[in-house]
Amino acid sequence: MSEASAPHAADRRELTAAQRNAVAELLRVSPVADELGRRFVRAGHELHLVGGSVRDALLGRLGDDLDFCTDAHPDETLRILKGWAESIWETGREFGTIGAQRDGLRLEITTFRAESYDQVTRNPVVVYGTNLTEDLKRRDFTINAMAVSLPEHRFTDPHGGLDDLSAKVIRTPAAPRESFGDDPLRMLRAARFAAQLRFAVHPDVHAAMSRMAADLDRITAERIRDEFTKLLCGADPITGLRLLVDTGLAERFLPELTGLKLEIDEHAQHKDVYEHTLTVVENAVSYEEDGCDFVLRMAALMHDVGKPATKAVGPDGRVSFHHHEVVGARLTKARMKALRYPKDLTAKVTGLVALHLRFYGYGRGEWTDSAVRRYVADAGDLLPQLHKLTRSDCTTRNRRKAAQLGADYDALEDRIARIAAEEDLARVRPDLDGNAIMELLGVPPGPVVGRAWKHLKEQRLEHGPLDRDAAEAELLRWARAEGILG
Structure with a gap:
């Protein structure tokens, strides 16, 4: 880590408070997590709370969705879960993930991964790994590359995620170019985490995002949509949006945003439309x-x-x-x-x-x-x-x-x-419904009824509610003018 991004003393004091919160958070889920860890150990396997779950625990915001990794393969994980989990799902099995629910917690257990990417699509060639260190290195950001081993609660942080969490910086475990080359969606995820956590991206990460923005074209629209939605719903969407524009990522999937940057705003000419738009989002x-x-x-x-x-x-x-x-x-x-x-x-x-x-x-x-x-x-x-x-x-x-x-x-x-x-x-509607219109005009269902309904709605909007006699008189007047009645 560069000297500029090293945590200050004040940050370390904040981190101590965060660690105290993390202990409380982990204790909240530990009966389930530790019990599951013991089951894996008895079966001869490892189990580690990992990724976003550890990050969120350190931030004092651990939710009810917990991520684990293990050296057990999916079939072995299923055997360990059966008879213990309240429900089990296998929708992520092809990627080594088995899901389960227990005591209101949603658990996802994934076999150690060491996959490579084909550099054309974002689809990984799934290869099971053999150890925790290898698994953590393949993860997107250092703040998501920490683990807590269960049931002993041993903390593992080979890439300085704890320091980056303290410094509020987003950095990749591997070189950014390598990480984003493997999976270009990670560039959009960096902007999303910046918006959600109010973190800054490391200068090396920012530079790689700018150089490799065009690689985002390899990603499906649905995956981009999902990450962008999370970004826009972040605690600080403005930071994420600026990052998208500044790195050129927005130009790949939301060029209309970049296109606002040079337009003059007639409401406040000291700002361009781009700045005005960001302010409107902030106000909203x-x-x-x-x-x-x-x-x-x-x-x-x-x-x-x-x-x-x-x-x-x-x-x-x-x-x-x-x-x-x-x-x-x-x-x-x-x-x-x-x-x-x-x-x-x-x-x-x-x-x-x-x-x-x-x-x-x-x-x-x-x-x-x-x-x-x-x-x-x-x-x-x-x-x-x-x-x-x-x-x-x-x-x-x-x-x-x-x-x-x-x-x-x-x-x-x-x-x-x-x-x-x-x-x-x-509920602005005509004062006569379709049945009344057909009865009064003596017409069957069809276009005439629709036209009459639309006319009466216009009268309702223009003049407000009409009583029954006035509404019927207006309908008959309209029908005669339209040649529907003689």
Whole structure:
């Protein structure tokens, strides 16, 4: 480790506290872990708590998913688990992993690995290893290359993971070029851990990520999607996102983010759109109430991606981005489809991007109750997230302007609440259903009913609820105008 990344005395004091937490965490799971360790020892094998489980124990945040490694092969592991585990699964067997559950803990036991990679795909040629040291060397980062042997609780740290954990630095056990050459997904994992743990990547790791960014093209879209989702849901997504852009990794799977960097932001011209976007993501995180809201964070990240394609400079030199929300929604849909996100998730994020500018102009006093109803109806179930996204999008340093925007949105939310109290805004529907329309017009199911339903919904949005007589009169008026009734 370089002198610059060596832990300071204060870090060592923090680490002592972390180790005390780790003891408490390990004691919490030790009845199960130690019992399993004794079973492996009686069978003539080793068992070690390893990887993220040891890292998280040292950070005082060990969860209920525990990772182990062993010299036992999968068939032997199965024999040891049978009759002891409450349930067993073999979905990872081809990679040497057997899963089990006991006392509310999910356990994954993997045979020592010493695989090599074909340098074309990320798929390893699985080769079982023979010892713990060899297994730890193949792991992605030093902070994940520590082990606690069971049941004796012997600590093994051949690559300085404890020091790196103290220094809050991400470093690879082998040379970064070798590690990332084996598995390019590790570059994205480095950015993900930086976001999750608020750690910095070692300069050597950063340099290798920059040089080898194109190797990420070997990775499937699904694996990239999963790592990126974890990054965006990290405690500090901004650090991870900056790392993706600075190393060129974003250009390989999310070029829209890099494309924002040179665009001028018309709301705050002291910032470019890239910086504005990161601030919006940060603001969105602050509005979350219960854990990561991926839809909100992703919409915040993508809300302005339509600006580069819509940038125009007027005769007066002013920059505009007309209809960038429409273009941005289209780009967002295409990018999320390419990353294999589910259609329902994509639709929600795209919907928020398309609606994020709707509020601007409300403060001019031009909105009727009809406009408010349409705002609510178009947002649908996304309305709470749209509120948060719109507020997050206010990044101006002009305090008076920021205060006015906040007051305007407060007024809009109050107005929505008032109208909602008078009308069922959450379920804006025509005042006559399909059966009533067919009965009144004397028509069978078909396109006419759909057109009539749509017309009545427009009337509902424009004028609010109609009583039965008024709704029927409007339907008959429309039907005569359309030539449906004589």
